[in-house]
Amino acid sequence: MANIEEISGVYGGVKTEGNETPTSNFTPVTSGTEENTNLPSKVGIWQKLKSILFYEIKVELTPYQQKVEDEINEFLYQEITWAKVKDFLFQEVTFGKKKVD
Numbered sequence: 001m002a003n004i005e006e007i008s009g010v011y012g013g014v015k016t017e018g019n020e021t022p023t024s025n026f027t028p029v030t031s032g033t034e035e036n037t038n039l040p041s042k043v044g045i046w047q048k049l050k051s052i053l054f055y056e057i058k059v060e061l062t063p064y065q066q067k068v069e070d071e072i073n074e075f076l077y078q079e080i081t082w083a084k085v086k087d088f089l090f091q092e093v094t095f096g097k098k099k100v101d
Helices: 043-053 063-076 083-089
Strands: 002-005 013-014
Touching: none
Parallel strands: none
Antiparallel strands: 002 013
């Protein structure tokens, strides 16, 4: 049973009976160069999913493929202005041959 006493430095002021000291297997890492050996060794579903979703893919293109990709990017990221939209919407549309009267 725990006795509640005023003890400084202890959250809640709880003192357990006996001379037991709590032990912990956790050793915090203080710098990025040290390795922590107390990390969990079991691989969970989230770690497996992240490894699949965020797998780095390196793609090398041939010069022709690079040219096609550049043309597609140029088309997709072209500047759209009101003048271009107006010209497109109000262009003359003809069907078949134009009749001469």
